[in-house]
Amino acid sequence: MKVYILTSKEHADLFYDDKKLIEACKENDIDYEISIWDEDIIPDNSIVLFRTIWDYTKKEAQFRALLEDFNKRNIKTINPVDTIKWNMDKSYLVELYNDKAPVVPTxxxxxxxxxxxxxxxxxxxxxxxxxxxxxxxxxxxxxxxxxxxxxxxxxxxxxxxxxFMKDILSEGEISFLYFKDRYSHSVIKSAGNGDFRIQEEHGGKVKRYIASKEELTYIDNILSKVEYEWSYARVDVVRSEGKLLLMELELIEPELFFRFSDNGESALIKSLGL
CATH class of the missing domain: 3.30.1490 (Dna Ligase; domain 1)
Structure with a gap:
């Protein structure tokens, strides 16, 4: 069965890191098609993988309508629509905090x-x-x-x-990547060019991070509090006084940093069960 990989017009040929997904599809004999989320029509009863739809927040109403359309036409989305809706609104941070997850005060x-x-x-x-x-x-x-x-x-x-978590300037923000409940790899992102933001488009830098068993146990505990299904997850944390605190849980269209993984793209494609 074909998987439709959703992206934005700006990344019509996919973000360079996501091109590894195409290689993984070919290696696993999975048919695929790259589609622009707000232009192309996805056929009924299809399978959709959300990737670099990085402009959806600027077209929120249109994106929410698309999710409803997918539901009506029996289009399976990865991650699922209910998961996407829950994760769009950062109120989930308060929800997780109330469930005793270690979250940055919000x-x-x-x-x-x-x-x-x-x-x-x-x-x-x-x-x-x-x-x-x-x-x-x-x-x-x-x-x-x-x-x-x-x-x-x-x-x-x-x-x-x-x-403002000051340790983000000294150590950075650590991202833990999971595919279908299994840990894949980690990166650490640091601010640059005098900016406090750690995204590469704002001058930030990224490098591979080797996670400890204790850290992974900590992250597993955070993910155990998520009541929604997911096939991919990125857990962004910052260290404060020696303790990891959740900054964001990315379940919609996170950059997955395949270039710092050992076949993470293949793990994701295999997790689709196609």
């Missing part, structure tokens, strides 16, 4: 205004970012109440407020 404002910072009781420096967002866009670091950073683009929007 305050959610459904209608952000400057007064929300005081209500959050989160101390400066702090980070503001959209409740539905990706890739560090519209994300702002405020070092004090007198900060001159202009975050007005967030006014009236759904926003999360978190303390």
């Amino acid at each position: 305050y959610i404002s459904k209608n952000y205004s400057h007064e929300c910072i005081a209500k959050s009781k989160i101390e400066y420096p702090l980070v503001l970012k959209p409740l539905v967002g990706a890739s560090g866009y519209d994300t702002f670091l405020l070092d004090s109440k007198d900060s001159v950073v202009d975050a007005s683009v967030l006014l009236g929007r759904e926003v999360i407020i978190q303390p």
Whole structure:
């Protein structure tokens, strides 16, 4: 059966790291087709693998409509639609925190205004970012109440407020990659070019990270609290006072860093059960 690999128009030929998925499909005799998520029509009863749909947050209503359309037409998505919907809204961080997962303190404002910072009781420096967002866009670091950073683009929007985790500047953010409940590989991402964001498009750097057994046990515990099905997961954490804290759990379209893995792309394709 064919798998439709969804991407964005910007990455119509796939992001360079995801090209390894094509090799894995060929090696496993799986038919595939690369499709633009907001342009191409996927046939009924198909199988879809979400990949570099990295502009979906800018077209949220259209993306949500697409998910409903997939459900109506019996299109199986990987990850499943219910999982995608749950993970789109970063309220899941509060959910996991309430379930005793080690999460960076998170305050959610459904209608952000400057007064929300005081209500959050989160101390400066702090980070503001959209409740539905990706890739560090519209994300702002405020070092004090007198900060001159202009975050007005967030006014009236759904926003999360978190303390700025200073260790992200010294050590970086660690990402643990899993395919079908099995650990695959890890990377560590560090900020660059004077920016606090660790994404490569903002000047960040990435290298392979060797995870310890203790760390993997810790990450397994976080994933055990997720009540939704998934075939791929990226767990982003930062170390604070020696303890790993969850920054984000990526179950929609995370960069999977196959280039730092030992056949991670093949593990993902095989997990589809085609």
